[in-house]
Amino acid sequence: MRSPLRRREHTQPAGVGGTVRVDARTKNLTKRLRPGDIAIINHRDIDQVSAEALVACRPRAVVNAARSISGRYPNLGPRILVDAGIPLVDHVGEEVMQIAEGELGVVEDNTLRLGEVVVASGTRLDDESVTTLMDEARSGLSVQMEAFAENTMSYLREERDLLLNGVGVPEIRTDMDNRPVLVVVRGYHYKEDLQILRPFIRDLKPVLIGVDGGADALVEAGYHPDLIVGDMDSVSDATLAGGAEIVVHAYRDGRAPGLDRVRELGVEDAVVFPATGTSEDIAMLLADDLGANLIVAVGTHATLVEFLDKGRAGMASTFLTRLRVGGKLVDAKGVSQLYRHTVPTWSLVMLVLAGLLSLVVALSVTQAGGAMLQVLGARWDDVWSWVTGVFT
Numbered sequence: 001m002r003s004p005l006r007r008r009e010h011t012q013p014a015g016v017g018g019t020v021r022v023d024a025r026t027k028n029l030t031k032r033l034r035p036g037d038i039a040i041i042n043h044r045d046i047d048q049v050s051a052e053a054l055v056a057c058r059p060r061a062v063v064n065a066a067r068s069i070s071g072r073y074p075n076l077g078p079r080i081l082v083d084a085g086i087p088l089v090d091h092v093g094e095e096v097m098q099i100a101e102g103e104l105g106v107v108e109d110n111t112l113r114l115g116e117v118v119v120a121s122g123t124r125l126d127d128e129s130v131t132t133l134m135d136e137a138r139s140g141l142s143v144q145m146e147a148f149a150e151n152t153m154s155y156l157r158e159e160r161d162l163l164l165n166g167v168g169v170p171e172i173r174t175d176m177d178n179r180p181v182l183v184v185v186r187g188y189h190y191k192e193d194l195q196i197l198r199p200f201i202r203d204l205k206p207v208l209i210g211v212d213g214g215a216d217a218l219v220e221a222g223y224h225p226d227l228i229v230g231d232m233d234s235v236s237d238a239t240l241a242g243g244a245e246i247v248v249h250a251y252r253d254g255r256a257p258g259l260d261r262v263r264e265l266g267v268e269d270a271v272v273f274p275a276t277g278t279s280e281d282i283a284m285l286l287a288d289d290l291g292a293n294l295i296v297a298v299g300t301h302a303t304l305v306e307f308l309d310k311g312r313a314g315m316a317s318t319f320l321t322r323l324r325v326g327g328k329l330v331d332a333k334g335v336s337q338l339y340r341h342t343v344p345t346w347s348l349v350m351l352v353l354a355g356l357l358s359l360v361v362a363l364s365v366t367q368a369g370g371a372m373l374q375v376l377g378a379r380w381d382d383v384w385s386w387v388t389g390v391f392t
Helices: 004-011 048-057 077-083 094-098 127-165 190-196 198-204 213-220 257-264 279-289 304-309 315-324 332-338 345-364 367-391
Strands: 016-022 038-041 061-064 088-090 104-108 111-114 117-121 123-125 180-185 207-211 227-230 245-250 271-274 294-298 329-331
Touching: 048 077, 077 088, 077 123, 077 127, 094 117, 123 127, 127 315, 180 190, 180 213, 180 279, 190 198, 190 213, 190 294, 190 332, 207 213, 207 279, 227 279, 245 257, 245 279, 279 294, 279 315, 294 332
Parallel strands: 016 038, 038 061, 061 088, 180 207, 180 294, 207 227, 227 245, 245 271, 294 329
Antiparallel strands: 016 104, 088 123, 104 111, 111 117
């Protein structure tokens, strides 16, 4: 017969608890999310990059006010969260965003409780439900492709002078003429890309451009960015104040919200670049217009699903920008496969000399080796005497 204590433990509801962290912008939330917290987000169609950032923070659970898979296209984020074993409670309603951060919450099945009160309920996504929703979402790809094509033509009409002729590209002091350029976006597999590019960066010393949080990615990898491009909403103060040249991405009407933040950090010589596209686009356009002979992209968007996964209409501009700079543009993985690190001649010479020195030392400590060195020394004296005799 079981004890009352064991019966009471058995009847307690199963759930995971932790400190609640709330933010409508997932990328802002991940900056303060800690292992064991409960993340509350309002993110329609969770993309791959956001999901990977959440997984890296190791939360106990994720509660989404919006639909994690709306059906517009088969977005990749929910699958990543579910495969990581993180409970995902979906579509609980925007009222959940009113919860005060720092409360202690419990996610149980498809609900979020604060104490004994259920404050939100939705649908608990699992492997089966994610698979079903993804299959349904694939039928929406044709509609998204039509919208993507319309956005592409709209961007071409608005920015044809910039895109085709470079009109409006600002002057900057960073020299890129006839040099390779590395454009780093904190996106898909950026850590792996930077790791495999280490020999390339060490040997060719490219200009390093960080796009917003990509500048922090460079610093984390042990590099110093030469140029930081973006609206400055996801790069740290320390990196902004680190001495790199800064280009603030502005709206086409000239408004640049990120400029005030940069100036507050004491950077007075920041350059403003008004453009309709994304910060990723203007970084590539800058490199191309200023004479870069090679543009290597890290963490950027390359496939249709990745463009859609970004979740904004403006990603059509990135598609056109890639067409514009396509003759110079190479993705990081392509560079790692094509580039072969060459060992400098002086390194080979030093290696041979070190080997010979080690051999001489090893021979000198043995009786037979000492005798051999004496014989070699005598032979060398004979050769040297013959050489000097020829010239005298």
